[in-house]
Amino acid sequence: NAGVTQTPKFQVLKTGQSMTLQCAQDMNHEYMSWYRQDPGMGLRLIHYSVGAGITDQGEVPNGYNVSRSTTEDFPLRLLSAAPSQTSVYFCASAGPKDSPLHFGNGTRLTVT
Amino acid sequence: GDSVTQMEGPVTLSEEAFLTINCTYTATGYPSLFWYVQYPGEGLQLLLKATKADDKGSNKGFEATYRKETTSFHLEKGSVQVSDSAVYFCEIRRNTPLVFGKGTRLSVIA
Numbered sequence: 390n391a392g393v394t395q396t397p398k399f400q401v402l403k404t405g406q407s408m409t410l411q412c413a414q415d416m417n418h419e420y421m422s423w424y425r426q427d428p429g430m431g432l433r434l435i436h437y438s439v440g441a442g443i444t445d446q447g448e449v450p451n452g453y454n455v456s457r458s459t460t461e462d463f464p465l466r467l468l469s470a471a472p473s474q475t476s477v478y479f480c481a482s483a484g485p486k487d488s489p490l491h492f493g494n495g496t497r498l499t500v501t
Numbered sequence: 502g503d504s505v506t507q508m509e510g511p512v513t514l515s516e517e518a519f520l521t522i523n524c525t526y527t528a529t530g531y532p533s534l535f536w537y538v539q540y541p542g543e544g545l546q547l548l549l550k551a552t553k554a555d556d557k558g559s560n561k562g563f564e565a566t567y568r569k570e571t572t573s574f575h576l577e578k579g580s581v582q583v584s585d586s587a588v589y590f591c592e593i594r595r596n597t598p599l600v601f602g603k604g605t606r607l608s609v610i611a
Contacts, residue, residue: 393544420597431590431603432545439597447598479544483599487533487552490592490599492544 391415395480395493402470402500410465410496412480418491420483421463422447423455425476426495432479438463470500503528507591507602514581514609522576522605524565524591532595534558534567534574539588539604548576548589581609 396411414421422437434447438457452474454466463482467474480493508523526532533552537545549558554569563578576589586609591602 420599422598429606432601434598437598445598481545486594487550489535489547489550490537490545492546494544 393480393482393491393493395478395496397496398494400496400498402467402498404470404472404500406470408467408470410467410478410480410498412463412465412493413461414463414480414482414491415461416482416484416491417460418482418484418488419460421457422481422490423453423463423465424479424481425449425474426479427476435465435478467498472500474498475500503532503593503595503600505591505593505600505602508605509603510588511606511608514607516583516609516611517580518609520576520578520581520585520607522589522591522607523573524575524602525571525573526591526593526600527572528593528595530595531569532593534565535592535594536563536565536574536576537590537592539590541587545590581607583609583611585609 393414419440423435424432436455438444478496481490483490504527535550536548538548539545549560551558551567556567565576588604590604
């Protein structure tokens with residue numbers, strides 16, 4: 390069972406570039422979400438989805454877009470990278486109500 | 502909306518010391534409660550959970566009891582090891598989006 394797979398593991402961008410962080414899960418989970426984690430800080434929710442075709446904003450959505458065309462995939466798009474988006478990004482998914490969140494191993498993004 | 506208040510760290514303990522990390526929540530009804538652990542360079546992974554009042558979750562020597570009367574879910578371990586050094590997160594779940602505490606960094610020294 391692969392669980393939650395995030396790619397790439399590391400990425401360096403220049404200011405203004407765009408890119409897509411990929412997230413895929415093979416557990417048929419309806420709920421998927423993206424978080425960022427800055428050094429020494431907790432998790433901040435960027436966007437989340439409760440099923441295919443449904444997305445909503447979290448705490449820090451500006452500068453990021455998401456879509457959920459399938460149950461399995463939930464890509465995160467950075468539209469125009471800024472140094473403030475330097476962070477570690479985690480994708481997570483969850484099944485029904487009492488199921489724990491399953492996290493990917495993260496993508497470490499540096500914007501110069 | 503729902504919220505979680507988690508004990509601020511960092512917490513530094515000697516090996517074999519007793520650990521408590523406080524977690525209290527604000528939510529109506531009966532949310533499910535979770536503790537996650539994040540080891541360096543990794544994503545979060547489930548440590549334990551409780552889904553109804555007075556339930557006790559336990560795993561790897563850690564325990565937490567769902568206290569509805571005090572809206573708390575404190576994490577405890579009787580004797581910590583160096584390998585327990587990590588960041589611990591409390592989560593409450595009633596509706597989406599899911600709500601996390603800010604995390605507590607634990608360092609255990611030999």
